[in-house]
Amino acid sequence: MQLTVWTYEGPPHVGALRIAASMKGVHYVLHAPQGDTYADLLFTMIERRRTRPPVTYTTFQARDLGKDTAELFKEACREAVERFKPQAILVGASCTAELIQDDPGGLAKALGLDVPVVPLELPSYQRKENWGAAETFYRLVRGFAGGREKPEKEEGAPASCNILGPTALGFRNRDDIVEVKKLLTSLGVDINVVAPLDASPLDLTRLPAADFNVVLYPEIAETAATWLKREFGQPIVRTVPIGVTATREFIREVAELAGIDPTEALDTDADRLSWYARSVDSNYLTGKRVFIYGDATHALAAARIAEEELGFKVCGLGTYSFNFARDITAAARHYGVEPVISDDHLDVEEAIVEAHPELVLGTQMERNTAKRLRIPCAVISAPVHVQDFPARYAPQMGFEGANVIFDSWVHPLMMGLEEHLLGMFREDFEFHDDTGASHLAAVNAAHGSGGQGVAARAEQSAFEAAAAEQTPDTIDSPDGTAARWTTEAEKELKKIPFFVRGKARRNTERFADETGVNVITIETLYDAKAHFAR
Amino acid sequence: MSRPASQTILSNTAAPCDAPAGGRQPILHQRGQHEVFCGLTSIIWLHRKMQDAFFLIVGSRTCAHLMQSAAGVMIFAEPRFATAIIEERDLSGMADLHDELDAVVARLLKRRPDIRMLVLVGSCPSEVIKLDLSRAAERLNREHAPDRRVIAYSGSGIETTFTQGEDSFLATLVEECPAAEADAAPSLVVAGSLADVVEDQFSRIFQALGIDNVAFLPTRRSDRLPAIGPNTRFLLAQPFLNEASKMLERRGATHIPALFPLGEEGTTAWLKAASDAFGVDPARFAAVTAPGRERARKALESYAETLSGKRIFFFPDSQLEPALARFLSREAGMGLTEVGSPYLHRRHLAAELDLLPEDVVLSEGQDVERQIDRCHEADPDLIVCGLGLANPFEAKGYATKWSIELVFTPIQGYEQAGDLAELFARPLRRRAALKVEV
Ligand code: SF4
Ligand code: SF4
Secondary structure (H helix, E strand, C coil): CEEECCCCCCCHHHHHHHHHHHCCCEEEEEECECCHHHHHHHHHHHCCCCCCCCEEECCECHHHHCCCHHHHHHHHHHHHHHHHCCCEEEEEECHHHHHHCCCHHHHHHHCCCCCCEEECCCCCCCCCHHHHHHHHHHHHHHHHHCCCCCCCCCCCCCCEEEEECCCCCCCCHHHHHHHHHHHHHHHCCEEEEEECCCCCHHHHHCHHHCCEEEECCHHHHHHHHHHHHHHHCCCEECCCCECHHHHHHHHHHHHHHHCCCCHHHHCCCCCCHHHHHHCHHHHHHCCCEEEEEECHHHHHHHHHHHHHHCCCEEEEEEECCHHHHHHHHHHHHHHCCCEEECCCHHHHHHHHHHHCCCEEEECHHHHHHHHHHCCCEEECCCCCCHHHCCCCCCCCEHHHHHHHHHHHHHCCCCCHHHHHHHHHCCCCCCCCHHHCCCCCHHHHHHHCCCHHHHHHHHCCCHHHHHHHCCCHHHHHCCCCCHHHECHHHHHHHHCCCHHHHHHHHHHHHHHHHHHCCCCECHHHHHHHHHHHCC | CCCCCCCEEEECCCCCCCCCCCCCCCEEEECCCCCCCEHHHHHHHHHHHCCCEEEEEEECHHHHHHHHHHHHCCCCCCCCEEEEECCHHHHCCCCCHHHHHHHHHHHHHHHCCCCCEEEEEECHHHHHCCCCHHHHHHHHHHHHCCCCEEEEEECCCCCCECCHHHHHHHHHHHHHCCECCCCCCCEEEEECCCCHHHHHHHHHHHHHHCCCCEEEECCCCHHHCCCECCCEEEEECCCCCHHHHHHHHHCCCEECCCCCCEHHHHHHHHHHHHHHHCCCCHHHHHHHHHHHHHHHHHHHHHHHHHHCCCEEEECCCCCCHHHHHHHHHHHCCCEEEEEEECCCCHHHHHHHHHCCCCCCEEEEECCHHHHHHHHHHHCCCEEEECHHHHHHHHHCCCEEEEHHHHHCCCCECHHHHHHHHHHHHHHHHHHHHCCCCC
């Protein structure tokens, strides 16, 4: 048993649901207890879809268990096919139905329905959402593209590719495909099929016609793309074009496969990130410590952008995508940090506290953690909430995606001049450490250092207080060590801006340990500062 | 086509319970796909109501994901609930489920020393594998009582629909209540969680009426449970408390039948029932309630224009639907098309149903596709439904009121009568205000 408050991923059948909801002409009959229909609101609310997801749930109840739940399932299949007339149905079980072992696949096949049936085996007690999505997509691709011949290519026809991976509920998938299509079109590459988003089973039968596959979201499409490569020899474009450098590499990789000269596509004025990051007002971003966590694809891309394009320092890197743990571990090694491979949000929180970042790039959960720790934060990966399905065009991929990233990552940070003034004048009554960036009014209100905040804190339960202990205050004074500091040194420490104070404290204590100093004075503080200066 | 799953049985008034008499239409009993929440969702308000309790769901990743999807985004501070997710090794017998649970509980209690009552909540997976949580609670109690009580109930989807989770919890809580002596002073228990502000308003009214031995269930703290015995009378503040009522009766308490305290009429009838049961002088009752009644009527006036004559359709969700329909039709002048409820407990609803117009379609249970068909046919002005249906209906040009808000908003009592009407008026006003086409 695993104790869980928040989960990064839903169960695997939610992944399958995302595939069904992404596609056209697919209906999913899900053997599930009454109540599991909550998943509908992921689509109707978070993504604000106008239609119900194409799912029929059997919603069995306790009184059905004594009777024939298999019969219930069969009837649900028949009715769904009759009512929705899909091109194909997916059939499967949720975690509870898995326990009663009705074999949805076998039952549906035995019904002799006049539509193709794709049975799903999704082990709910071992696997999770993204795996469920990848497996479902793979089953569909195999089912509809399998057993076909790769069509003969017409003489002189332009190179063509499939775009694989975008789904319903995917972080910024809607706009990413627009951006990637733009890139490919500018290169002169034809887009054969985009899947699963907006594709039909019929479209899947056309997959083999493409020359190669662009995998935008490996978590979803890697399995299917690997199979397509084996079956039809379609090479895979593996560079995910998030960030300027990655986008440029992506263009080169595609151009190489398509036998096209990329020069023109690379000569673009669409990229503003490179110049913005070069502009002197970005100077103060240099070496800002950033903690990165998310699905592997977005975390890897973010780490590279942070270090190579914005001049940040990656102080933590992690993922909940266990399947891609190796990539994250390698990247973490490259940046000289310990990888965090965990789906326990408490582990992640602990790692954040430990790393003393000045910026957190994470998921909805890290947004909550960072808010509590009062660290600036931007969301870079699912799971996300309704705010991250914006109305405006907001891709992460391509050059425009890099522009969006520049704005959204820098926004939560304090402006340069503000930061300088804080370092110089420490006793301003309204403009001080704890208020955070002055343009983030909401944050100020929520954590106002005035009486309100104190009252709110007094109301916290012991546990919440314990959690609150991990706020910058404790980053300041971890237990047991505070006594070693003289009052003067402690005061001097407070003069260091809050976002680097935790690190200064740690460095000083480490320096004291290493040099055998027992009581930390102002001298020790500055000795340590000189010692660690680079 | 007849099938066990979605058969629509038209049963007339010959239902086993005291079904409405007279010319009422037969009640539609429906089976089929239910587009509803399971009882786990009631933890979202219960964990806020009872401040020293922690709700530990024993379930699957689905249960954790449900809680997160339904609540996670709205709750920023770490909530007082969590899920012990059953894993493959628990099922394959590689791990002893009870040992695993004990370990999870130990870890949790260490992390949350402030917990006084630990509530183990059963889910579909735990019920299907027949994990006996009551036994687990007993065992854990031996270890942790009296500092911490451990109790168990089921919020699974196979057994409970949405608010029934609270019913199931309260039934268990009533078992925990101390026994009142046979000669104890008469007392009143108000069952069903209410917003704190509403609870306080009712407390003041009961006091003014001279009914002073009053307790609200669930209590705000787990160690302040009221004593229950033969001199206890109980009033239901919520219509979904079938099991809890039975348990209260088993403990010797007597039910005071009444309308539910929604709107001016409902609140007055509800308070009157209690007053009569406690022998309050009618003149005193009239004097105490007059100001509230007046305020409620006045507040309602401003919504009459928006609501009156509009036709409303209720999808089943919380069992509040019949009482809400009664309020909207009698105090806001709305027309009723279909009133759906996951369950129609005739006994507790008798008074409510009597006040509904005879031509309204009452439905119990659900077959969602067919109900959507009926809704299109009825073509109402306002649809009350869950979040899975609301936006799709809006996209088709219907105004909707998402139903979950009705359990997350203070709506009972005189002072909230206007707010309650507002919840239904708002979507209609908004529709009128927006000049953009969709
Ligand atoms: S209790 Fe049942 S219906 Fe509710 S989330 Fe868990 S599995 Fe689904
Ligand atoms: S309330 Fe219960 S017993 Fe009465 S008619 Fe409905 S289902 Fe049957």
